[in-house]
Amino acid sequence: MKTLRVEIDDELAVRLERVAPARSRRRSEFVRVAVLKALWEAEEQAAAEAYARQSDSLHTAFDPTVWERPGASGER
Secondary structure, three states, rough: OOOOOOOHHHHHHHHHHOOOOOOOOHHHHHHHHEEEEEEEEHHHHHHHHHHHHOOOOOOOOOOOOHHHHOOOOOOO
8 A cells, every 4th residue: 555645724624533533543544435436536527528529329320120029029
């Protein structure tokens, strides 16, 4: 594991202390989870933007007959 030193302002420090007190050793886990969540959200946003730029629906028409077997609807 890597150790990071992060500086935060006083107000944020007070809020963090309320949620994850340093003495309970929950603070590091709280920060790790927050960073993971932020990274996941950034990756999801990047994927959404990439999809918006090059959507599959612009290049592929949906043909439902490809997905249905002849006579699958009960016709014989």
